[in-house]
Amino acid sequence: MCSKYSLVVKRAFSMGRFAWRRCSSRSDPSIRMTSVHTLCPCAPHSPYKHLQSLQGDFSSRTFSGSVCKQKSKSHHPGHDDDGGDDEVEEDFIKDEEVEELFQQHRPAGIGEEDHRVFIVHPDVKWGQKKQYLTTAELQMAEAVGLVSTLQNWSVVDKIILSTKTPEKKRIFGKGNFQLLTEKIRRSAGVSAVFMNVERLSPVSERELQEAWGLKVFDRYSLVLHIFRRNARTKEAKLQISLAEIPLLRSRLRNEVANLDQQGGGSRYIMGSGETLYEVQQRLLKERELKIRSALERLRKKRHMLRSQRKHKDFPIVSVMGYTNCGKTTLIKALTGDIALQPKDQLFATLDVTVHAGQLPGHMTVLYVDTIGFLSQLPHQLIDSFSATLEDVTHSDLIVHVRDINHPETVNQKVNVLNILKNLQIPEKLLSSIIEVHNKIDLMEGYESPDPEVVAISALNGLGLDQLKQRVEESVMKSTGKQTRILKVDLKSPQLGWLYKEATVQEVHDGDDDCTANIKVVISAAAYGRYRKLFQVM
Ligand SMILES: Nc1nc2c(ncn2[C@@H]2O[C@H](COP(=O)(O)OP(=O)(O)OP(=O)(O)O)[C@@H](O)[C@H]2O)c(=O)[nH]1
Numbered sequence: 001m002c003s004k005y006s007l008v009v010k011r012a013f014s015m016g017r018f019a020w021r022r023c024s025s026r027s028d029p030s031i032r033m034t035s036v037h038t039l040c041p042c043a044p045h046s047p048y049k050h051l052q053s054l055q056g057d058f059s060s061r062t063f064s065g066s067v068c069k070q071k072s073k074s075h076h077p078g079h080d081d082d083g084g085d086d087e088v089e090e091d092f093i094k095d096e097e098v099e100e101l102f103q104q105h106r107p108a109g110i111g112e113e114d115h116r117v118f119i120v121h122p123d124v125k126w127g128q129k130k131q132y133l134t135t136a137e138l139q140m141a142e143a144v145g146l147v148s149t150l151q152n153w154s155v156v157d158k159i160i161l162s163t164k165t166p167e168k169k170r171i172f173g174k175g176n177f178q179l180l181t182e183k184i185r186r187s188a189g190v191s192a193v194f195m196n197v198e199r200l201s202p203v204s205e206r207e208l209q210e211a212w213g214l215k216v217f218d219r220y221s222l223v224l225h226i227f228r229r230n231a232r233t234k235e236a237k238l239q240i241s242l243a244e245i246p247l248l249r250s251r252l253r254n255e256v257a258n259l260d261q262q263g264g265g266s267r268y269i270m271g272s273g274e275t276l277y278e279v280q281q282r283l284l285k286e287r288e289l290k291i292r293s294a295l296e297r298l299r300k301k302r303h304m305l306r307s308q309r310k311h312k313d314f315p316i317v318s319v320m321g322y323t324n325c326g327k328t329t330l331i332k333a334l335t336g337d338i339a340l341q342p343k344d345q346l347f348a349t350l351d352v353t354v355h356a357g358q359l360p361g362h363m364t365v366l367y368v369d370t371i372g373f374l375s376q377l378p379h380q381l382i383d384s385f386s387a388t389l390e391d392v393t394h395s396d397l398i399v400h401v402r403d404i405n406h407p408e409t410v411n412q413k414v415n416v417l418n419i420l421k422n423l424q425i426p427e428k429l430l431s432s433i434i435e436v437h438n439k440i441d442l443m444e445g446y447e448s449p450d451p452e453v454v455a456i457s458a459l460n461g462l463g464l465d466q467l468k469q470r471v472e473e474s475v476m477k478s479t480g481k482q483t484r485i486l487k488v489d490l491k492s493p494q495l496g497w498l499y500k501e502a503t504v505q506e507v508h509d510g511d512d513d514c515t516a517n518i519k520v521v522i523s524a525a526a527y528g529r530y531r532k533l534f535q536v537m
């Protein structure tokens with residue numbers, strides 16, 4: 001009896017270890033499990049039934065191939081949404097509510113129009129606004145990349161102009177401003193100007209728009225365009241709506257200033273005791289509060305999912321880096337999740353999604369895919385994404401991916417580290433970051449000068465084994481998990497419990513037919529529970 005049982009367990013372990021695919025279940029719609037599954041453990045009489053404890057408790061709306069669905073109400077293949085139509089989310093916020101906030105009262109022009117753009121890069125030669133570790137040409141190249149990211153937008157012409165007065169209304173001195181105005185007027189078919197600065201003041205924006213008779217964008221409003229077009233999930237839509245509020249405020253100020261010139265904006269509306277400006281301000285405040293309250297509800301859901309993951313003891317690895325450095329490609333390579341869609345596009349990922357993968361010692365970790373960073377972005381924009389980035393502060397490890405082939409790779413690294421510092425990430429996490437140099441397939445014979453760095457090609461799979469090894473070592477260290485050899489009694493539920501609560505790495509014959517020696521990775525807390533439950537010394 002015992003030996004038969006032992007055989008089934010051992011066979012099931014060796015066959016099932018890598019041979020499963022996601023099986024949906026109750027709790028976390030943001031996690032995706034992958035790997036090829038030949039015999040589904042959800043089948044009623046599956047010999048792998050007990051393996052569900054190891055693999056189960058994951059669900060995803062995005063399935064592909066043959067999968068088992070238990071409770072999932074609907075799923076939309078290819079729709080990269082970490083939210084879901086599942087029961088958990090429905091309790092938190094309705095689609096219609098989000099769409100109303102997302103679609104109504106958005107800043108005029110944002111997200112809908114197509115443009116033929118003239119790009120202006122003000123080259124600040126000294127002072128606070130001077131950019132180091134980069135050049136005006138590289139910054140212009142990034143500006144072109146940002147505009148080209150938007151479908152049906154094109155760059156008509158571009159210019160780098162030096163300025164000593166970037167804080168002035170017209171950014172440039174008189175001579176250069178005149179030169180610029182003439183150049184813009186001479187460029188046929190221009191419908192908008194992109195001023196490659198972090199944020200234009202409302203006064204500046206109005207001044208420039210009036211001078212050229214064209215729409216003028218800064219990095220903030222341009223990135224909002226990109227976000228709006230790429231937003232898929234409720235959380236992304238709400239966060240973008242929140243990020244648009246400052247833009248709406250400054251537009252309002254401009255409109256009122258215009259009306260004032262015609263003698264209108266500051267007049268009291270009859271009977272209301274409020275001016276038009278005050279009414280609009282109040283409406284904006286109400287809108288902001290509504291969005292914040294909706295985000296708060298989603299934050300609660302996130303918090304709940306996070307506690308469920310923590311409870312299951314899966315280490316969480318956040319993958320971060322500059323936009324387009326290869327984060328999504330890397331997670332796809334590490335997990336085999338075909339639902340992930342890397343794109344040669346800035347800000348392709350706007351949502352934090354979680355994907356399960358296995359480390360060399362069979363430990364399951366959850367990789368968190370995150371929104372990419374960009375230099376010179378106002379804090380307000382990053383702050384509005386703080387709800388999703390909160391997940392990062394709760395992770396066990398951060399992997400910082402760098403596109404080592406990018407001409408601005410050093411500048412990008414400095415920017416990412418600065419943003420990470422501002423996100424109030426615990427010091428312990430910051431000091432244990434694994435730096436990854438990606439895209440080495442584009443640099444023949446590349447070797448990192450720093451032995452701590454892992455050089456990889458996420459696209460070709462180079463260096464991934466070494467990276468997994470490093471992740472495993474770091475995760476063991478940060479979570480305090482240990483490898484132990486435990487002698488289990490096969491007549492008791494000990495082995496099943498270990499499959500569920502820890503990572504079973506190897507199963508060996510014991511001293512007799514009824515015992516087995518199990519190599520297991522287990523946290524101190526889980527080991528304590530095991531000893532207490534089974535009265536093991
Ligand atoms: N040659 C090469 N290209 C890569 C590699 N890794 C990623 N890429 C390409 O880089 C582009 C961006 O990849 P993503 O994985 O979407 O990058 P990301 O960091 O997730 O980008 P965002 O979500 O937009 O911030 C895609 O065209 C990928 O194919 C690599 O190792 N080598």
Ligand SMILES: [Mg+2]
Pocket residue numbers: 327328329342348349369370
């Ligand atoms: Mg991505």
